[in-house]
Amino acid sequence: MFRYLFLCVLIAPEVFSKAECEIRWFQCTSNTRPINCDAEVNEGWIRLSKLCDGNWDCADGSDESIMACKLHPSLQVDHYFYCASGGVITDNQRCDGNRDCWEGSDELGCQGTSRAPPPNTCRDSEMECRPGECISVEGLCNHQVDCSNGRDESLSECFEECDVDHFQCGYGACIKNDLLCDNKPDCLDGADELWNVCADIEGYKPTPYRNCSEPLVKLEPKFDKDTKYHVARGQKYVWPNEPVHFTCGWNNLIGSEWNVCQLDGTWHKPLPSCVSRKRN
Numbered sequence: 001m002f003r004y005l006f007l008c009v010l011i012a013p014e015v016f017s018k019a020e021c022e023i024r025w026f027q028c029t030s031n032t033r034p035i036n037c038d039a040e041v042n043e044g045w046i047r048l049s050k051l052c053d054g055n056w057d058c059a060d061g062s063d064e065s066i067m068a069c070k071l072h073p074s075l076q077v078d079h080y081f082y083c084a085s086g087g088v089i090t091d092n093q094r095c096d097g098n099r100d101c102w103e104g105s106d107e108l109g110c111q112g113t114s115r116a117p118p119p120n121t122c123r124d125s126e127m128e129c130r131p132g133e134c135i136s137v138e139g140l141c142n143h144q145v146d147c148s149n150g151r152d153e154s155l156s157e158c159f160e161e162c163d164v165d166h167f168q169c170g171y172g173a174c175i176k177n178d179l180l181c182d183n184k185p186d187c188l189d190g191a192d193e194l195w196n197v198c199a200d201i202e203g204y205k206p207t208p209y210r211n212c213s214e215p216l217v218k219l220e221p222k223f224d225k226d227t228k229y230h231v232a233r234g235q236k237y238v239w240p241n242e243p244v245h246f247t248c249g250w251n252n253l254i255g256s257e258w259n260v261c262q263l264d265g266t267w268h269k270p271l272p273s274c275v276s277r278k279r280n
Contacts, residue, residue: 064086081093129146
């Protein structure tokens with residue numbers, strides 16, 4: 001039912017009465033404040049008309065996440081462009097030189113916008129994850145993380161325009177529609193098994209969608225400024241298939257400084273450890 005309401009919101013103005021104010025607002029994940037139906041602005045809430053419009057209105061981006069915005073292909077409306085993350089913009093905003101999807105998928109794959117590839121220190125048969133780290137090109141966009149920073153399964157590397165019989169994962173890769181809602185995730189971010197995609201599919205069984213949180217213990221590694229994280233109730237976290245760059249502050253970091261969140265809420269690689277520096 002929510003999905004049909006969502007589609008109506010995309011193509012029609014708000015027509016709800018004041019008595020129905022609760023369904024005119026979306027609660028951001030990071031919000032703990034109750035809604036005030038007499039207020040035009042509610043902290044931690046956004047108007048339903050701003051939900052999945054391509055722009056982050058919630059501080060944590062939860063209003064544009066695939067958990068809120070992804071739809072089954074059968075529910076997508078013609079003459080709209082669907083961002084890889086699920087947000088909806090008009091067709092004429094696609095490839096117009098402006099970033100209308102928060103993750104920029106509307107400007108990927110456009111004619112005349114190709115950029116020179118970044119310097120590659122790897123062999124011709126390899127791609128560079130980051131300086132000094134190379135993987136075989138066969139591992140590119142194969143729904144399996146090979147780079148320590150997840151670059152091989154990122155939107156910038158994997159975005160493609162999907163055929164009508166395909167579904168787009170949140171990181172741009174496409175899978176066949178017959179893999180949708182079969183209770184087995186085929187997208188690394190689990191987009192093909194989300195409730196809002198599969199709710200009306202016979203035999204579908206929703207599974208928990210878990211995030212990866214920053215360790216809370218003082219001497220455990222923390223997310224650094226190179227990590228695009230989210231915050232809910234004071235806890236930093238990332239969504240599945242999002243990379244994290246760890247730091248130990250003034251202590252020594254032992255292990256891989258990069259990691260990627262997995263669907264079950266665990267990390268792709270063992271977490272690094274922090275070791276106190278010896279003082280002279």
